[in-house]
Every structure is written in structure tokens, then in C-alpha cells.
Amino acid sequence: MSQDPAQGQLPSRRIAHAVRALITAGELAPGDKLPSERELAQRFGAARNTAREAIRLLAEEGLVTARHGRGVFVREKQRMVRWGSERYSRRTYRETGLTPFRLEMARQGKTPRVEVTSIEQVTPPFDVAERLKASPEELSTLRRCNIYYADDEPLQVVTTYIRWADAEGTPLLQPETGPGGIYGRLEERGYTMTTGRDEIIARMASHTEAHTLQLPPGVPVLDVLHTSLDQRGEPFEVSRFVHRADRAGLVYTFSIEH
Amino acid sequence: MSQDPAQGQLPSRRIAHAVRALITAGELAPGDKLPSERELAQRFGAARNTAREAIRLLAEEGLVTARHGRGVFVREKQRMVRWGSERYSRRTYRETGLTPFRLEMARQGKTPRVEVTSIEQVTPPFDVAERLKASPEELSTLRRCNIYYADDEPLQVVTTYIRWADAEGTPLLQPETGPGGIYGRLEERGYTMTTGRDEIIARMASHTEAHTLQLPPGVPVLDVLHTSLDQRGEPFEVSRFVHRADRAGLVYTFSIEH
DNA sequence: TAGTGGTCTAGACCACCAT
DNA sequence: TGGTGGTCTAGACCACTAT
Numbered sequence: 183m184s185q186d187p188a189q190g191q192l193p194s195r196r197i198a199h200a201v202r203a204l205i206t207a208g209e210l211a212p213g214d215k216l217p218s219e220r221e222l223a224q225r226f227g228a229a230r231n232t233a234r235e236a237i238r239l240l241a242e243e244g245l246v247t248a249r250h251g252r253g254v255f256v257r258e259k260q261r262m263v264r265w266g267s268e269r270y271s272r273r274t275y276r277e278t279g280l281t282p283f284r285l286e287m288a289r290q291g292k293t294p295r296v297e298v299t300s301i302e303q304v305t306p307p308f309d310v311a312e313r314l315k316a317s318p319e320e321l322s323t324l325r326r327c328n329i330y331y332a333d334d335e336p337l338q339v340v341t342t343y344i345r346w347a348d349a350e351g352t353p354l355l356q357p358e359t360g361p362g363g364i365y366g367r368l369e370e371r372g373y374t375m376t377t378g379r380d381e382i383i384a385r386m387a388s389h390t391e392a393h394t395l396q397l398p399p400g401v402p403v404l405d406v407l408h409t410s411l412d413q414r415g416e417p418f419e420v421s422r423f424v425h426r427a428d429r430a431g432l433v434y435t436f437s438i439e440h
Numbered sequence: 441m442s443q444d445p446a447q448g449q450l451p452s453r454r455i456a457h458a459v460r461a462l463i464t465a466g467e468l469a470p471g472d473k474l475p476s477e478r479e480l481a482q483r484f485g486a487a488r489n490t491a492r493e494a495i496r497l498l499a500e501e502g503l504v505t506a507r508h509g510r511g512v513f514v515r516e517k518q519r520m521v522r523w524g525s526e527r528y529s530r531r532t533y534r535e536t537g538l539t540p541f542r543l544e545m546a547r548q549g550k551t552p553r554v555e556v557t558s559i560e561q562v563t564p565p566f567d568v569a570e571r572l573k574a575s576p577e578e579l580s581t582l583r584r585c586n587i588y589y590a591d592d593e594p595l596q597v598v599t600t601y602i603r604w605a606d607a608e609g610t611p612l613l614q615p616e617t618g619p620g621g622i623y624g625r626l627e628e629r630g631y632t633m634t635t636g637r638d639e640i641i642a643r644m645a646s647h648t649e650a651h652t653l654q655l656p657p658g659v660p661v662l663d664v665l666h667t668s669l670d671q672r673g674e675p676f677e678v679s680r681f682v683h684r685a686d687r688a689g690l691v692y693t694f695s696i697e698h
Numbered sequence: 699t700a701g702t703g704g705t706c707t708a709g710a711c712c713a714c715c716a717t
Numbered sequence: 718t719g720g721t722g723g724t725c726t727a728g729a730c731c732a733c734t735a736t
Contacts, residue, residue: 192704192705192706193705193706194705194706202647218720218721218722219721219722220720220721220722228706228707229706229707229708229709230707230708230709231705231706231707231708232705232706232707234722234723235705235706237722242500242644242657243644243645243646243647243650244643244644248721248722248723249714249715249721249722250713250714250715250721250722250723251713251714251715251716251720251721251722251723252714252715252716252720252721252722253720253721253722254721254722262641264639267692267694267696268697270696271696271697271698272696272698273697273698374698375696376695376696377693377694377695377696378693378694378695378696379691379692379693379694380691380692380694381522381689381690381691382640382662382689382690382691382692383520383662383685383689383690384642384660384661384662384685385502385660385685385686386500386501386502386658386659386660387501388501389460389501392501399500400644401644402642402643402644402660402685403642404640404641404642427641427642427643427660428643431639431640431641432639432640432641433637433638433639433640434525434637434638434640434692434694435635435636435637436525436635436636436637436638436692436694437634437635437636438525438528438529438530438633438634438635438636439526439529439531440529440530440531440632450723450724450725451724451725452724452725476701476702476703477702477703478701478702478703486725486726487725487726487727487728488726488727488728489724489725489726489727490724490725490726492703492704493724493725495703506702506703506704507702507703507733507734508702508703508704508732508733508734509701509702509703509704509732509733509734509735510701510702510703510733510734510735511701511702511703511734512702512703
């Protein structure tokens with residue numbers, strides 16, 4: 183086991199280092215239970231809080247998860263879904279009758295559920311307005327908020343913005359938007375998504391997001407700001423996807439200009 | 441200060457909630473110093489460790505950063521670089537003589553520096569071998585590790601894998617790979633990057649990554665596994681980019697199939 | 699030197715879970 | 718019921734920063 187002199191001085195780091203070594207060496211496999219905090223403390227001749235601090239460091243790295251009343255466990259790799267640009271494609275829908283989300287859930291043998299949490303007329307946030315090529319004060323939009331579940335486990339929160347003028351009087355104001363979903367209705371209004379742009383950042387979940395997504399500590403989110411551009415290259419829809427990053431990844435394929 | 445009944449039970453949550461409210465209301469602006477732990481404790485009639493726990497919760501959300509001996513401060517928004525597929529484009533290089541990284545640093549008025557930390561012949565990890573269409577045991581690769589700095593602040597760690605047969609006897613074994621960099625040399629060997637694929641996840645930094653990137657707690661990383669495909673659609677190079685997520689984002693533009 | 703965060707101790711009680 | 722993590726207390730000393 184390699185010694186890390188800079189990290190090995192403090193009791194909490196020493197304990198964390200020892201446990202981390204057991205995990206990376208495979209002696210503690212994913213799903214295995216760690217020694218209890220009290221036992222670790224005793225073994226290393228430290229106070230319980232010190233062992234607890236060591237566990238906290240490992241939890242922050244995403245290596246372990248604590249379960250109240252049961253113990254601390256080596257975190258198991260989650261099956262990940264890699265979402266790519268095909269999630270906007272209407273081809274899969276035409277061919278299978280399923281949205282990309284439902285199709286992926288079917289592949290994994292999980293039960294999909296989409297909860298529409300709100301449908302409102304709002305002034306959009308600055309970054310959304312900017313991408314719709316408008317200043318917020320002169321723009322009114324429809325905002326639809328959804329939560330996507332797999333087997334009743336929340337996977338992602340999606341917020342969609344559409345100019346109010348484009349949404350008014352259409353099924354977009356209803357929870358059920360009809361066949362082909364939102365993009366189906368927008369096509370009827372003359373908007374065909376020809377180009378998409380995804381702007382991606384990673385960050386820790388906000389207080390409320392952590393709550394909605396039931397995120398354990400040490401799991402960040404992938405925040406994707408999507409803009410749909412029509413056949414004229416004009417933006418007509420903006421969505422923000424917030425994925426829990428231990429379940430979802432992204433993939434993009436692109437040609438290189440020379 | 442608004443009361444949040446669900447969060448307001450525990451002293452540490454109450455303190456965190458109160459401070460969070462001050463921040464989101466703008467009464468504590470980015471860069472501002474929070475009351476000291478001892479002062480917070482006294483104000484809320486709690487022990488110092490309890491106030492400390494409240495601060496820890498906020499740090500985990502990425503809202504504040506502690507600076508030893510100085511205080512706890514509301515985290516300032518960092519200027520972000522959005523890396524897109526153009527970072528693989530050789531056009532910018534031809535037109536400006538600068539790599540995309542150096543160009544971006546010039547835009548921001550920062551001093552770029554690239555440190556080559558190792559150049560070795562290795563058996564690649566499984567996921568890399570898979571993307572080079574080979575099983576690890578039968579594959580030998582050149583691995584180049586780089587760290588990219590802006591004003592001596594580490595921004596990203598990049599590890600590049602190239603089949604050993606393609607790298608042997610070329611300047612790819614040297615720290616300085618010559619004009620056009622790695623892709624320049626690979627073109628001379630007959631590989632033109634025609635298609636790129638980026639697979640993206642977000643996660644907390646490993647122990648060692650947190651150290652090399654000098655990451656404060658509450659900052660995740662964006663982990664991009666890039667595959668370069670040549671004019672025949674065959675993979676010839678795989679790179680892993682690990683960005684600190686508070687400084688770097690990604691952007692992809694794509695056409696939609698109908 | 700005074701004030702700050704960083705770490706540690708040695709207890710205590712509570713909430714949750716399995717048996 | 719016993720073991721587990723979750724939280725809290727009331728101290729202590731150390732390391733760093735500013736003045």
C-alpha cells in the first residue's frame with residue numbers, strides 16, 4: 183500500500199486512507215459493509231467523531247454511502263444511461279411508438295413514470311431568455327416542469343420553456359400533450375427541430391434539487407441547457423435537464439471540420 | 441428570515457437555512473465573509489461544532505468556501521470556459537497558430553501552461569481498450585499525461601492513449617510533439633480525425649485528482665472520454681479529460697435526424 | 699497578538715433497523 | 718433489544734492570516 187506522507191499525519195486521514203486502500207484493493211467490494219464507526223475508532227485508538235470524519239471524507243469522494251441504522255457500505259456502481267442527441271430524435275418515436283426515455287426504461291426492465299409538476303406562464307430566467315434571443319422583461323413563456331422516474335426513483339428534473347405566443351391555445355398547456363409530445367405539437371406550429379445545442383455543466387445539487395432527486399451526498403448533477411433551433415436556425419424551445427450524475431451520462435458524436 | 445418547517449428542526453439545519461436565506465436573498469453577496477463559526481454558534485445558542493456542521497452543509501452545496509485563518513466566504517462565480525467540439529478542430533490552429541486551449545487563455549488574458557507529467561508505454565484500462573476496439577491484454581499503448589494550467593491554476597488533467605504501433609519512433613514519445621501537436625503527428629501517420637465521440641459523466645474527484653486539481657470541497661469534475669475516428673471510421677486515439685466543473689463547461693451543436 | 703478555521707476528545711441522546 | 722448511524726455538547730490545541 184502506498185504511503186501518502188502528506189495525508190497520513192492526521193488520525194482522520196489515516197483512517198480514511200486505510201479504508202480507501204481496502205476498497206481500491208478490492209478487499210472491500212461494492213455492497214460490502216464497513217466496520218462500524220465505533221469499531222473503527224477503537225481499532226485506530228481514536229474518538230468516534232474522528233472515525234466519523236474519516237467516513238465523511240470517503241462519502242464526499244463518492245466511495246461509500248451511509249445507511250441509517252444499518253451501516254456504511256461501499257457504493258455500488260449504478261447502471262448508467264448515456265443520453266445523446268438521439269433523445270431529441272423523432273425517428274425512434276415513429277419506429278417504436280416510445281419516447282427515448284420510455285424506450286431506455288424498457289431496455290433496463292424498469293417502469294418509467296413522468297410526473298408533470300407544474301405548467302405555468304412565467305417570465306423566464308435570464309439565461310433562457312438569452313437563448314430565445316429576447317430580454318427577459320419583454321418575454322413571456324410557458325414553463326413546464328417534469329420529473330422522470332425509473333421504478334419510482336427520480337432520475338432527472340426537466341424544465342421546458344416555450345414562447346407563450348407559440349403555446350397559447352395548444353395542448354402544450356395540458357399535462358398530456360398528445361402523440362409525439364411537445365415536439366409533435368411544435369411541429370404543427372411550424373417548428374421542426376433541425377439543430378440542437380446542448381450546454382453542459384456539472385455542479386452539486388441545490389438544496390431543493392437534492393431533495394427532489396433524493397440524492398445521497400457525494401453525487402453531483404449534470405445540468406444540460408438545451409436549445410432547439412428550427413429549419414431557419416431560429417431558437418424556439420429551451421429546456422434544462424438536471425440529471426443525477428451517478429445514473430446518467432451523455433454522449434455526443436460529431437464531425438470534425440478541417 | 442423565512443421558516444422552513446421541514447428543515448428547521450435540527451439546530452445545524454436551522455443555522456444553515458438562515459445563512460442560505462441570506463445568500464439567496466443577496467444580503468450576503470459573492471465574496472462576502474460570513475460570521476465566524478464561534479459567532480454563529482453564540483447567536484443561535486449552539487455549540488461551535490453545530491455551527492461548523494451548518495457551514496459544512498453549505499460548502500457541500502457549493503455555496504461557500506472556507507479559507508483557513510481568514511473566514512468563510514460566499515463563493516464567487518468563476519468565469520467558465522465552454523469547451524466544444526471545436527477543441528479538436530485544426531482550423532483554429534491553422535488560422536491563428538494557437539491551440540484551442542492557448543486561444544481561450546489569450547481571450548481571458550490568462551497565461552497558459554501545459555505540463556507533461558508522464559509519457560509511458562502501458563496496457564490501457566478496459567474502457568479505453570474497448571474504445572480502441574481491442575481487449576486490454578493484447579493491446580499496448582502510449583500514454584501521455586498532461587496538466588493544463590491557467591495562471592498556474594490547474595484546470596484540467598488530460599490522459600491520451602495511442603496504439604504503441606502508431607506512436608513508436610515518432611515525436612509522440614517526446615514532450616514536445618511539434619507543430620499541430622499530437623493530431624498533427626497522427627495525420628502524418630495517415631489518421632485524420634473525421635468523427636469524434638465524447639462520452640461525458642460528472643462525478644466527485646478522486647482523492648488524487650482533488651489534490652492535483654487543487655479542488656475545494658463541493659466542486660465535482662466533468663469527465664470526458666473522447667474517441668477520435670479516422671476517415672475510415674476506425675478509432676485511433678482515446679483521451680480522458682478531467683475538468684474542474686466550476687471552471688469548465690461543454691457545448692455541442694448537432695443536427696437532428698428526422 | 700488576536701481572530702479565524704481545522705482537528706480532536708469523550709462523552710450524551712436520538713432515530714432507524716434487524717432480530 | 719442491541720447495534721447502527723445522526724446529531725449535539727463543551728471543551729481543547731493546532732495552523733494559518735492579518736495587523
